Amino acid sequence: MILDDLPAWIAPAATMIAAIMTAANLGARVTGWSFVVFTLGSVCWSWVGIASGQTNLLASNGLLTIVNLVGIWRWLGRQRAYEDGGKSAADASRRSAHPTLFAGTQVDGMEVRDCEGNGVGQAVEALISCKDGLLSYIVVRSGGIGGMGEDLRAVPRAHVTFSCDHVTLRWDSTWFASLGTLQDGRWPVIPDVPAPAESDGS
Template sequence: MIADLAGGVAPAATMIAAMMTAANLGARITGWGFVVFTIGSVGWSIVGLSSGQTNLVGTNAFLTLVNGVGIWRWLGRQRVYEDGGKAAQTASRRSGSPTLFTATGFAGMRVLSREGRHIGKSVEALLECGTGTVSYVVVSSGGVGGVKETLRAVPADAVQFDCEELRLSLSMQDFDLLDSIVDDKWPASPPRHHTPGQSSA
């Protein structure tokens, strides 16, 4: 009875946990993904014990330990870091200081054109050593789930950094005129761009 239940729970838990961790939706979701992974590995261990598959038992006993480390890292330390950054961001909005946002939260921020139209999402920001100033921002547009997406480097002087989104001083046409970049051939310096409205003149 228990073995049959474990045989049903184990594969379902493993698949659900894989989706939760692969989605990269933050420390909490990733941490709970490892909790679900643990349920799956315990289930597989029960299946192995009931069927005499010692290799299955040994493998999932080890995976249970690994999942425990994942729970500690993502629901423990990483969650604390994430919550601390969000607390500072919220507090800065209420104070007279410049509003802050976390660097780790930068990737995935929504990117809007000058007209307020949705362009895509931010992927990465390249900073200059020494000064720490942003040189350019890489923006992903088009495609689904990273498939057939187009990456473009947008110079920092064309980007307004808000807490929830990035707003460009470029129109959709200006953005489309920027050269696309591929894989590991990102530029060593910020690209030149058209001045606002130049492309539509």
Template sequence: MAEIAGWVAPIATMIAAMMTASNLGARMTGWGFVVFTVGSSAWTLVGVTSGQTNLVAANGFLILINVIGVWRWLGRQAAYEDGGQSAKKASRTSSSPSLFTATGISGMAVVDENERTIGHAVEALVECASAAVSYVVVAEGGIAGIEEKLRAVPGQSIKFKCDRLRLNMSGEAFRSLPSLAPGRWPVSAEAVSRQE
């Protein structure tokens, strides 16, 4: 049994890390925590059979943390996600305006005025007083965030579609916007348009 646990522990830990890091929604993250729990349980068994009390103690604590992760992501967060998705789906056949979830903006495809894909949305900045979108940060290029360029597009230059964001500008105009420095985003849409 200890030999099987010795194989299960690292494999489960690696798979769980990939599942949670992939950011593919609440359910995938929740199942990642389930796999982490299996891995921590296997590491605990390895520690017990080899007399490594530090391994037992560390993974006993990790089992507790992983169970909280399962509750949060497969329970509470999945229910939130399901609620948002049900409203989004129902709005497509309703006389009410179509909806999409605000959390769905991150990762949403961004196209130019000619419907050519430019990149994907990273974040939307919303004005507190008016609840209007001040600007959306769009990532272009790169692989897994490496060498990508971030640009802020003013809210009035964006048309929110159900499955994508459409810019009211060409790809060339988008690329002429200044690249954002890491951690130094504009304070307002006006700052974006002044290219500060």
């Protein structure tokens, strides 16, 4: 019967969809819902295990169901609350007389533009000084496809300004391109930054 075969179709489809949602890394809510879909998949795989007498399939997906429920609690519960808290503070700061805020976790994925408004890449990390708690530099990725062949560059705090949804370089894309690329796993304590040309920036 079709209904008897339905879990066998839902299980792989749900697993693939959930994997894509998780890999996309689109925020706590999307990741949380991916674990909901993962749970649907693991429950269906367990059903298939029962129906086919595959106890190993039932046991492994029974455990995965528990893991997925923990994922739901973490991403739709705790992480979602953190994300919403940071967003609410940032939104409130835009309407107040206080300095505008943005959540530190939002640095990852922020668009980076040059002084002329042209996009040059995305921020992937912010390095903070332990001594004074001040931002030392950000790491910007550019080029490549899906993380393959991309270049990473370190831009000191003095050379950027922050907005609520993007980072702006004080100089143009030529200056950015002149920055040395970082080696995997070997980021500097203090970035080596060339002096901007007099015609750069404003």
